[in-house]
Amino acid sequence: xxxxxxxxxxxxxxxxxxxxxxxxxxxxxxxxxxxxxxxxxxxxxxxxxxxxxxxxxxxxxxxxxxxxxxxxxxxxxxxxxxxxxxxxxxxxxxxxxxxxxxxxxxxxxxxxxxxxxxxxxxxxxxxxxxxxxxxxxxxxxxxxxxxxxxxxxxxxxxxxxxxxxxxxxxxxxxxxxxxxxxxxxxxxxxxxxxxxxxxxxxxxxxxxxxxxxxxxxxxxxxxxxxxxxxxxxxxxxxxxxxxxxxxxxxxxxxxxxxxxxxxxxxxxxxxxxxxxxxxxxxxxxxxxxxxxxxxxxxxxxxxxxxxxxxxxxx
Numbered sequence: 001x002x003x004x005x006x007x008x009x010x011x012x013x014x015x016x017x018x019x020x021x022x023x024x025x026x027x028x029x030x031x032x033x034x035x036x037x038x039x040x041x042x043x044x045x046x047x048x049x050x051x052x053x054x055x056x057x058x059x060x061x062x063x064x065x066x067x068x069x070x071x072x073x074x075x076x077x078x079x080x081x082x083x084x085x086x087x088x089x090x091x092x093x094x095x096x097x098x099x100x101x102x103x104x105x106x107x108x109x110x111x112x113x114x115x116x117x118x119x120x121x122x123x124x125x126x127x128x129x130x131x132x133x134x135x136x137x138x139x140x141x142x143x144x145x146x147x148x149x150x151x152x153x154x155x156x157x158x159x160x161x162x163x164x165x166x167x168x169x170x171x172x173x174x175x176x177x178x179x180x181x182x183x184x185x186x187x188x189x190x191x192x193x194x195x196x197x198x199x200x201x202x203x204x205x206x207x208x209x210x211x212x213x214x215x216x217x218x219x220x221x222x223x224x225x226x227x228x229x230x231x232x233x234x235x236x237x238x239x240x241x242x243x244x245x246x247x248x249x250x251x252x253x254x255x256x257x258x259x260x261x262x263x264x265x266x267x268x269x270x271x272x273x274x275x276x277x278x279x280x281x282x283x284x285x286x287x288x289x290x291x292x293x294x295x296x297x298x299x300x301x302x303x304x305x306x307x308x309x310x311x312x313x314x
Contacts (some may be wrong), residue, residue: 010051017045028092029064036284043091067094068286069119071109073101073127080125080147083279091287093120100127110136121145121286125279143289147282152229152257155271155303156186159255162269162305163225164190167314168253172198172223174212174237176230183229198223202233209236217244224314225253231260234268238310249312259306267309 014021019042027034027042034042068088072081085095096119100106110133115122122137124146129137137144156173163171171192175183184194197219202208209232216222217240228234234256238248246252256263259270 013042013046013049013051016049017042039091047090065118065120066092067096067119068283069096069098069115069122070125071098071100071122071127072125073099073106079276080279083276084123084125084147084283085279087280087283088123091283093287106133113139115140120290123147123282123286125282143286145282145286145289147278153183153186155257156183156227156229157190158271158303158305159227159257160187160190160192162307162311163227163253163255164192166225166253166311168225169193169314170195170198170223170225172200172216172226174200174202174209174226174228174230174233176202176204176233202228202230202236204230204232206232206236206239209233209238210240211236213237213240213244217241222246222252225255225311227255227257229257231256231258231263231268231270234258234270235262235266238266238268248310253311253314255311264308269308269311270306271303272306 010021010024014024017024019027019038023034023038024042024046027039028046070081070084070088081097085097088095096115098109100109113136119140119142121142122140122144124137124144126147128148129146134144160171169192171187173183173187184199187194198216200212200215202212209228209230212228212233213236216226216237226234226237228237234254238254241248241252241254248254254268256268256270259272263270
């Protein structure tokens, strides 16, 4: 447990911040009756003075654990995770991170439910919860805030519109395992011809993307553009096509619906969300729920196209 630092008292923080000791206590414990601006200011003053509230005492008094469980299926969402983690630590909460990136770890987590009475809330980042999983989290009786990846169809429409504007008509669609085939409808709505061999599924990995590229290269003709729902898959497609001597975008244009550090590093055109800011907003909503200002909620990432070097005229 974090203990009060002997050299700095709550009264010292109160004098430095120009507020009462009671306000400092409420602000640092996340209790109601303090404005968000005052809470942030007092937290910053306390941090600067290296003061930490005695959380074991506060937990006994009010049932607060000062810990948040963060669930994610993908640590590749670095900006989203960093925004959330930074905001939680700034507010004085510990972060218990659970990466549920495969079926085994996910099944084990929801069967065991290791959170027990250890956390004040749950933040689910870019992980689609099944009905039974949401029900399992509900048994914890703590607020749950989800940040979804947003509407994949909307992102696909943006990407396809960009490619059509560049003159592309032969577009392959690569979807992560488990995604509904009906996303083809987006291409049909844009007047594009759908070839069955140009709708492919892949594991959400670079290797999966390389295998997809192999399948395209083995076809009777290549599409002029590829849209991938996953950033790592897009990177795998990019690398494999380059090894085969294909120029990107001169031979094939490539768009990812999932922007990541890796896609940015190699210059892949992608759909980008305001991830760090959304992580911070989700934490604000979660802490508000913990203080009694609201219940569980779902947030979606806003989407915009970032054009890089991987797309060009057909």
